[in-house]
Amino acid sequence: MQKNLHKKLELNYSSSVLDIVQFGSSIFEGSEPNDIDVAVIFKSIPLKQQLEESQNLKKQLEGQFRLPIHIKSYDFYSFFDKGNFARENILFYGKSLVYERHFAEIFGLIPRLQIYYSLKNFKKSEKIKFNYLLNGKGGKYGLLRKYGGVLVRPGMIEIKPEYEKIFSKKIGALISDFRIKRVLLNK
Amino acid sequence: MLYFLLGMNAVGEGIGGSEWGKKEVLERTAKEYFSSAREEFAKERYNSSVVLFFKALVALVDLYVLQNTGETPSSHNSRFKITKEKFSDVYDILDKDFPFYQDSYHVLMTKELAEVIREDAEKLAQKTGIKL
Numbered sequence: 316m317q318k319n320l321h322k323k324l325e326l327n328y329s330s331s332v333l334d335i336v337q338f339g340s341s342i343f344e345g346s347e348p349n350d351i352d353v354a355v356i357f358k359s360i361p362l363k364q365q366l367e368e369s370q371n372l373k374k375q376l377e378g379q380f381r382l383p384i385h386i387k388s389y390d391f392y393s394f395f396d397k398g399n400f401a402r403e404n405i406l407f408y409g410k411s412l413v414y415e416r417h418f419a420e421i422f423g424l425i426p427r428l429q430i431y432y433s434l435k436n437f438k439k440s441e442k443i444k445f446n447y448l449l450n451g452k453g454g455k456y457g458l459l460r461k462y463g464g465v466l467v468r469p470g471m472i473e474i475k476p477e478y479e480k481i482f483s484k485k486i487g488a489l490i491s492d493f494r495i496k497r498v499l500l501n502k
Numbered sequence: 503m504l505y506f507l508l509g510m511n512a513v514g515e516g517i518g519g520s521e522w523g524k525k526e527v528l529e530r531t532a533k534e535y536f537s538s539a540r541e542e543f544a545k546e547r548y549n550s551s552v553v554l555f556f557k558a559l560v561a562l563v564d565l566y567v568l569q570n571t572g573e574t575p576s577s578h579n580s581r582f583k584i585t586k587e588k589f590s591d592v593y594d595i596l597d598k599d600f601p602f603y604q605d606s607y608h609v610l611m612t613k614e615l616a617e618v619i620r621e622d623a624e625k626l627a628q629k630t631g632i633k634l
Binding site (some may be wrong): 396 | 532
């Protein structure tokens with residue numbers, strides 16, 4: 316597993332750069348990515364300058380990560396263009412390598428995953444097992460405490476996007492019928 | 503012995519001829535792609551224009567490598583490897599522009615991007631001494 320991915324980095328860049336955002340498969344805790352996708356968000360400057368600066372950042376990032384870096388350059392206009400197929404992924408899952416927060420927070424939004432599940436028709440022992448999974452047992456942390464999730468109400472938990480795969484895998488091992496909703500909350 | 507020497511000579515000429523041929527082919531393809539790219543650009547078909555400017559750029563990169571090493575890359579991988587090791591300024595251009603070529607199937611390219619890649623092709627033409 317690649318560790319220390321979305322950490323704050325020492326990078327040199329100009330004031331034209333608004334944010335440097337990691338996105339794609341490497342964002343997920345517990346994943347084994349083949350590469351690291353990075354989006355550089357610029358103020359409105361000529362494309363030529365954007366690409367040159369991104370290339371410079373790519374070199375710096377290659378010096379800090381073991382995996383190949385795939386870099387994309389955007390200003391807000393090109394970022395929100397319908398032709399940008401990575402738009403939703405970057406907006407929801409993207410994490411700033413500059414500010415150590417989710418990229419969506421630049422817009423005053425907090426991305427969260429809401430997981431809905433039902434323990435109806437479950438045996439008591441199965442319900443207890445599921446409770447241990449979420450809340451822990453005998454001093455051992457459960458998923459919620461370990462990954463900063465919250466039980467909003469019975470049948471619904473809220474977690475950070477980067478833990479989607481971990482929760483899906485663990486919950487999926489006990490419950491087949493659950494659904495995940497992506498939400499952007501007000502900060 | 504004479505036959506052997508003649509044979510060697512024939513092979514030697516063959517290699518020399520082949521190298522000359524490669525240079526001609528690369529120069530010709532670069533010019534053809536560049537000219538087609540300009541036509542597509544004029545028609546505001548920027549995806550086609552980007553792809554063709556990039557192909558012209560690649561032909562010129564190969565020509566530059568051939569001029570300086572006597573060899574031509576056989577694939578994108580070897581092109582990246584050779585330029586990264588020996589011609590970092592050329593590698594930077596290639597590495598910067600290649601993702602757009604890859605994306606050209608499913609992303610709408612802009613006029614500004616086509617202009618950037620055209621400039622890079624022109625830069626390489628200058629390095630190789632080719633008049634596009």
